[in-house]
Amino acid sequence: MPESGIETPTADSLRSWLIDCVATHLERPADTIDTSLPLSEYGLDSLYVLAVAAELEDHLDISLDPTVMWDTPTIDALSEALVQELARSA
Amino acid sequence: MTTASPHTTAPDKELTRLLHELSAPGLAFSDQVLAALDEQEAFPADAIRELDAFGLPRYYVPAEHGGALDDFGTIVRLLRAVSRVDLTVAAAHGKTYLGAVSTWIAGEPGQAARLARHIREGAVVSCALTERHHGSDLLAGEVTAQPVAEGNGGWRLTGEKWLINNVTRADQVTVLARTDPAGGPRGFSLFLVDKSRLAPGALNHLPKVPTYGIRGADISGIVFRDAVLPADALIGEPGQGVEIILKALHVTRTGCVGMSLGAGDRALELAARFMTQASSQGRRPAELPCVRREMGEAVAALLLAESLGMVAARSVHALTGEMSVVSAVAKAHVPAQVDGLIARLLQLLGPYGLLDADPHRRFAKLERDHRIIGIFDGSSFVNRNALIEQFPRLARSYRKGRWDEEGLAEATDPRAPLRPFRPQELRLISGTGASVVASLPAAVAQVHDLAGSSASHRLVDLAERLRGATDRLHEAMAAVRFSPRAVPGHAFELAERFELCFAAASALHLWLRGPAVTDEARLRGCLVKALTDLDEPVDEADREDLDALADALLSAPPGTVPSLLDSWEGTTR
Numbered sequence: 001m002p003e004s005g006i007e008t009p010t011a012d013s014l015r016s017w018l019i020d021c022v023a024t025h026l027e028r029p030a031d032t033i034d035t036s037l038p039l040s041e042y043g044l045d046s047l048y049v050l051a052v053a054a055e056l057e058d059h060l061d062i063s064l065d066p067t068v069m070w071d072t073p074t075i076d077a078l079s080e081a082l083v084q085e086l087a088r089s090a
Numbered sequence: 091m092t093t094a095s096p097h098t099t100a101p102d103k104e105l106t107r108l109l110h111e112l113s114a115p116g117l118a119f120s121d122q123v124l125a126a127l128d129e130q131e132a133f134p135a136d137a138i139r140e141l142d143a144f145g146l147p148r149y150y151v152p153a154e155h156g157g158a159l160d161d162f163g164t165i166v167r168l169l170r171a172v173s174r175v176d177l178t179v180a181a182a183h184g185k186t187y188l189g190a191v192s193t194w195i196a197g198e199p200g201q202a203a204r205l206a207r208h209i210r211e212g213a214v215v216s217c218a219l220t221e222r223h224h225g226s227d228l229l230a231g232e233v234t235a236q237p238v239a240e241g242n243g244g245w246r247l248t249g250e251k252w253l254i255n256n257v258t259r260a261d262q263v264t265v266l267a268r269t270d271p272a273g274g275p276r277g278f279s280l281f282l283v284d285k286s287r288l289a290p291g292a293l294n295h296l297p298k299v300p301t302y303g304i305r306g307a308d309i310s311g312i313v314f315r316d317a318v319l320p321a322d323a324l325i326g327e328p329g330q331g332v333e334i335i336l337k338a339l340h341v342t343r344t345g346c347v348g349m350s351l352g353a354g355d356r357a358l359e360l361a362a363r364f365m366t367q368a369s370s371q372g373r374r375p376a377e378l379p380c381v382r383r384e385m386g387e388a389v390a391a392l393l394l395a396e397s398l399g400m401v402a403a404r405s406v407h408a409l410t411g412e413m414s415v416v417s418a419v420a421k422a423h424v425p426a427q428v429d430g431l432i433a434r435l436l437q438l439l440g441p442y443g444l445l446d447a448d449p450h451r452r453f454a455k456l457e458r459d460h461r462i463i464g465i466f467d468g469s470s471f472v473n474r475n476a477l478i479e480q481f482p483r484l485a486r487s488y489r490k491g492r493w494d495e496e497g498l499a500e501a502t503d504p505r506a507p508l509r510p511f512r513p514q515e516l517r518l519i520s521g522t523g524a525s526v527v528a529s530l531p532a533a534v535a536q537v538h539d540l541a542g543s544s545a546s547h548r549l550v551d552l553a554e555r556l557r558g559a560t561d562r563l564h565e566a567m568a569a570v571r572f573s574p575r576a577v578p579g580h581a582f583e584l585a586e587r588f589e590l591c592f593a594a595a596s597a598l599h600l601w602l603r604g605p606a607v608t609d610e611a612r613l614r615g616c617l618v619k620a621l622t623d624l625d626e627p628v629d630e631a632d633r634e635d636l637d638a639l640a641d642a643l644l645s646a647p648p649g650t651v652p653s654l655l656d657s658w659e660g661t662t663r
């Protein structure tokens with residue numbers, strides 16, 4: 001995963017970063033990830049998915065409550081929530 | 091609210107004195123009485139009553155709720171003091187703290203105040219997560235709670251919790267129940283069930299389960315049948331159950347360390363007592379070099395575990411956000427280390443033990459009793475799994491040299507005032523990694539600076555080797571990749587090594603921040619033990635440090651065991 005945060009993340013850029021991230025974890029092609037499905041549908045269980053929150057924190061260089069992964073369980077919802085979080089913490 | 095200075099009479103000292111008095115023949119804490127209860131699988135009710143009379147329950151209640159708990163280390167030391175005498179009693183009494191933590195963390199102030207009052211008045215609180223077919227996997231739970239349509243929003247609880255410590259004796263039970271039929275991490279909620287407020291017939295107790303160790307404990311089950319709970323039984327918000335309990339486990343897993351350390355004290359004490367008695371040939375086993383070496387290694391193992399335990403307990407306050415790592419390290423390492431220590435000493439005692447059945451039997455009970463510590467409240471495997479999930483973050487923080495300096499200083503200096511524990515700072519995964527380990531290279535550099543003055547060249551060399559092993563470990567941790575539910579086996583070995591590095595780093599930090607008089611030999615012993623367990627090359631000169639520790643144990647006054655605490659507060663007993 002890239003070391004530093006991207007310039008101004010948008011819902012779209014976050015969505016594609018998340019797709020790549022999840023695809024890497026699942027070892028499957030990015031175009032098979034449906035962003036409207038809960039990540040648990042892909043077998044990303046509730047503890048594993050917290051590690052994705054850690055990667056997001058490092059990627060965006062912000063501090064997140066990892067349970068954001070539980071409260072917004074799809075890539076679509078998560079991207080929107082992150083944009084709002086970034087706007088708040090900016 | 092800061093910690094009492096170590097110079098005021100610590101409650102664990104007081105308790106230890108009391109337990110000593112109560113261990114006279116025929117009294118509640120005597121070996122004979124406790125062994126007989128164990129044989130009959132009978133509950134140690136008298137011993138529990140003595141602990142109540144001492145006022146132990148007030149240390150289960152945080153100061154802000156009117157209790158005496160303002161330093162988590164106090165709980166660890168108190169549990170250690172009881173466990174040194176008997177683990178069944180410690181598990182049976184200490185369980186109330188485990189049962190209450192969720193309410194301290196997430197309960198409404200009124201709810202916490204009520205529970206606090208009950209506990210101070212002697213109520214027993216239990217914590218029911220496990221079910222007959224589901225243990226470690228909390229999300230598989232089948233006990234359900236549904237909102238009651240009528241009235242002012244209570245809950246209807248149904249199902250069975252089984253293999254629960256104290257659940258039959260309990261007045262109150264913290265219960266994890268499914269509140270969303272679909273389940274998932276937001277599909278469960280926690281309830282504090284007050285048995286006295288349930289309608290008759292709403293609950294049934296299941297018979298005591300015979301166990302390998304802690305045979306007298308009340309390990310049983312409970313069945314709820316449409317038990318209607320008042321709305322204020324809910325702890326936190328609906329759907330927060332898993333989050334709250336995982337955070338509560340960060341605290342209770344750290345507390346379990348006290349039980350293992352107490353068992354370790356007891357093991358060393360019994361072994362030392364026997365080894366210094368003359369055998370029939372008039373020779374004391376302790377004079378044999380191989381016995382001395384083995385005893386020395388056992389002391390080093392306990393000092394290492396104690397270093398980790400001390401830092402972990404202080405971390406509850408000082409590095410709260412890192413407890414997902416710290417508690418997993420502590421709960422995985424300390425019980426396993428003490429199990430290993432007991433097993434090796436048991437083997438050592440073997441032939442001699444035959445000449446005198448008594449210490450051997452006490453030792454065998456200790457071995458049986460202690461086995462449970464590595465299983466309940468999250469097994470070593472479960473905790474190692476939790477560490478592995480955090481490997482990428484841990485490896486990254488180490489590589490970048492990122493840590494919380496202020497929190498670290500507070501966690502590793504037993505004389506520093508402790509900030510109050512703020513449960514809202516607990517996080518399911520550590521934001522900063524592990525400060526204790528990430529700062530190891532800096533600590534080793536500090537030891538270098540002390541070379542020739544307060545640090546011997548041998549210490550510098552050991553610290554340097556620890557650093558090398560820790561560097562290599564983090565490279566291996568960074569390379570671990572796995573897809574969900576497919577954690578590779580070798581990652582568990584890496585987790586075990588990480589625990590050793592954490593424990594050794596704890597010992598080093600404590601020494602660096604310690605009073606000038608702190609004994610370097612103890613630190614060297616810890617490092618030699620850690621390097622040995624890390625499979626690093628360790629030569630004869632290194633191992634001689636272990637002999638010095640054996641001498642410290644074998645020449646100690648009867649009933650005492652060398653402790654790191656010695657250098658901080660005089661002798662522990």
Ligand SMILES: Cc1cc2nc3c(=O)[nH]c(=O)nc-3n(C[C@H](O)[C@H](O)[C@H](O)COP(=O)(O)OP(=O)(O)OC[C@H]3O[C@@H](n4cnc5c(N)ncnc54)[C@H](O)[C@@H]3O)c2cc1C
Nearest residue numbers: 217218219220224225226227253254255466467469471475
């Ligand atoms: C004396 C005693 C007292 C107890 N007290 C209580 C209590 O008060 N409250 C309560 O709720 N429960 C209590 N328990 C239950 C205890 O917590 C469970 O037995 C424990 O959680 C394991 O669950 P399980 O037996 O279903 O085994 P499983 O969860 O099925 O595990 C089986 C094995 O797999 C391993 N394992 C599980 N998950 C993983 C993983 N992710 N990675 C690697 N290995 C894994 C386990 O370590 C174990 O070796 C008690 C048990 C005993 C024996």
